[in-house]
Amino acid sequence: MTDVGIDAVEFRTGKLKLDLAETFAEEKDDDPAKYTKGLGLHASSFPDAYEDIVTMAANAAKRLMDRRDLQPQDIGRIDVATESAFDHSKPVSTYVAGCLEQVYDTNFHHANKGERKFACISGTQSVDDAVNWIAAGKNRDRAALVIATDTALYERGDSGEATQGAGAVAMLIDEDPDVVTIEPEQGFGSADETDFLKPNQQFPSVDGKRSMQVYLMRMREALEDLEMQRDTHPDDFALVPFHTPFPGMVRKAAALGYRHVARNTDVEEELAEEIGRQPRPEAFDDEETYRDALKEYTDKLTETDTYQEWYGRAIEPTLEISAQVGNWYTGSVHVARLAGLKHARENGLDFDNRELLVCSYGSGAQAEIHTETVQPGWEEEIAQLSVDNQLVERYDISWDQYEQIHDVHNHDETTDVDAFTTPEDEFVFDGWGRMGERKYTYVE
Numbered sequence: 445m446t447d448v449g450i451d452a453v454e455f456r457t458g459k460l461k462l463d464l465a466e467t468f469a470e471e472k473d474d475d476p477a478k479y480t481k482g483l484g485l486h487a488s489s490f491p492d493a494y495e496d497i498v499t500m501a502a503n504a505a506k507r508l509m510d511r512r513d514l515q516p517q518d519i520g521r522i523d524v525a526t527e528s529a530f531d532h533s534k535p536v537s538t539y540v541a542g543c544l545e546q547v548y549d550t551n552f553h554h555a556n557k558g559e560r561k562f563a564c565i566s567g568t569q570s571v572d573d574a575v576n577w578i579a580a581g582k583n584r585d586r587a588a589l590v591i592a593t594d595t596a597l598y599e600r601g602d603s604g605e606a607t608q609g610a611g612a613v614a615m616l617i618d619e620d621p622d623v624v625t626i627e628p629e630q631g632f633g634s635a636d637e638t639d640f641l642k643p644n645q646q647f648p649s650v651d652g653k654r655s656m657q658v659y660l661m662r663m664r665e666a667l668e669d670l671e672m673q674r675d676t677h678p679d680d681f682a683l684v685p686f687h688t689p690f691p692g693m694v695r696k697a698a699a700l701g702y703r704h705v706a707r708n709t710d711v712e713e714e715l716a717e718e719i720g721r722q723p724r725p726e727a728f729d730d731e732e733t734y735r736d737a738l739k740e741y742t743d744k745l746t747e748t749d750t751y752q753e754w755y756g757r758a759i760e761p762t763l764e765i766s767a768q769v770g771n772w773y774t775g776s777v778h779v780a781r782l783a784g785l786k787h788a789r790e791n792g793l794d795f796d797n798r799e800l801l802v803c804s805y806g807s808g809a810q811a812e813i814h815t816e817t818v819q820p821g822w823e824e825e826i827a828q829l830s831v832d833n834q835l836v837e838r839y840d841i842s843w844d845q846y847e848q849i850h851d852v853h854n855h856d857e858t859t860d861v862d863a864f865t866t867p868e869d870e871f872v873f874d875g876w877g878r879m880g881e882r883k884y885t886y887v888e
């Protein structure tokens with residue numbers, strides 16, 4: 445099969461920043477360490493008054509197309525993954541294409557456009573759709589543009605409020621990609637769950653604690669499914685990017701994943717002297733005692749040097765951006781991959797042909813785990829990104845400004861505030877059309 449995968453990637457954060465330790469914790473009268481250490485989050489990104497899921501997606505896509513010298517006719521497919529759509533019929537990809545057509549001489553009239561929904565996992569599902577489209581030979585030498593874009597807002601006062609975020613990740617999917625190839629093996633863990641949902645409402649109904657358990661259960665199932673197709677070993681993977689609603693969630697998932705992957709390997713044997721072997725269900729009379737033993741083993745495992753070395757190498761780098769921007773829902777696992785590669789480049793690590801284990805998740809609920817192989821062009825591509833500049837340039841909002849901007853993006857409110865930043869060379873929201881559609885313009 446032809447190698448297909450991510451050829452180029454772009455990152456676009458909302459231009460406002462809410463500091464969790466300084467501003468959020470202070471207002472809630474909480475210990476800042478609950479956010480910075482417990483959840484592992486330092487700040488959230490928010491869209492300014494003229495930004496939304498379309499502007500963030502279109503701005504990411506434009507930068508990617510300009511860098512790669514692409515024209516609309518080079519793109520045969522635009523898939524947008526989001527769980528913040530504002531229209532039940534017209535897909536966000538049509539708005540994004542409409543924006544881009546304002547600045548290019550040609551159009552996307554022969555591109556297949558769509559919108560994918562399955563909570564946060566739909567970004568990965570869209571990548572998969574695009575890979576399959578190319579692998580099936582239907583692309584006529586054109587690439588696919590996949591954009592994961594979200595404004596992850598919770599109801600004011602909801603337990604998820606500290607984990608909010610907003611941004612877009614655009615990915616060019618093509619043959620012989622520069623960044624990673626997507627390998628064919630996939631493991632799924634999927635079940636009908638009501639942990640996080642938005643039944644005809646903008647803000648989610650969330651059972652926060654339950655959602656964490658569901659994340660772990662589905663992730664374990666996906667790993668078991670993957671292991672039916674291939675062997676795994678902790679040393680196989682240079683990075684393990686997870687869907688990251690907040691880094692503390694990944695801390696739990698990583699421990700589960702490592703324990704699972706290390707079972708029946710030399711790693712388990714080497715650790716046995718220090719912490720014993722992993723509990724096996726057949727050695728216990730009931731499920732509860734087995735679960736307790738497993739938890740006790742996992743707690744000891746995460747204290748070992750072996751685990752901590754692995755965590756510092758394969759997991760921690762993937763959390764560096766997420767800790768500064770919060771949850772981007774569909775984009776989150778793609779931010780994690782990008783963060784890990786950025787860290788590797790900045791630290792001179794040789795990742796050519798190394799494998800990644802990519803662990804995606806969407807509430808409702810489904811986990812999907814697949815492997816990717818890093819391609820020799822990865823460093824040059826990652827060097828083009830402007831992540832640090834974008835993060836540093838965000839406008840730091842006060843609590844009052846946060847309240848205003850939350851209202852601006854609340855579909856039930858009609859608050860109108862002046863923007864906190866000045867748009868430059870970017871698409872902006874420009875009011876409403878005669879059929880209630882959102883309108884956009886490009887500001888030089």
Ligand code: CAA
Pocket residue numbers: 475476477478479481482483564603604605606607640650651652653655656659687688689690692693771773805806807
């Ligand atoms: N110092 C250090 N740590 C502290 C602390 C302090 N002073 N105070 C609290 N902590 C720790 C807690 O011990 C806890 O860590 P552990 O879970 O490891 O024990 C952590 O900080 C968070 O504290 P709480 O559990 O008390 O926090 P909370 O109840 O206010 O909210 C939450 C946590 C339920 C996850 C909430 O943020 C939430 O509802 N989030 C939205 C749902 C979500 O993100 N779920 C994740 C899985 S679902 C998913 O992934 C899909 C998606 O994108 C939404």
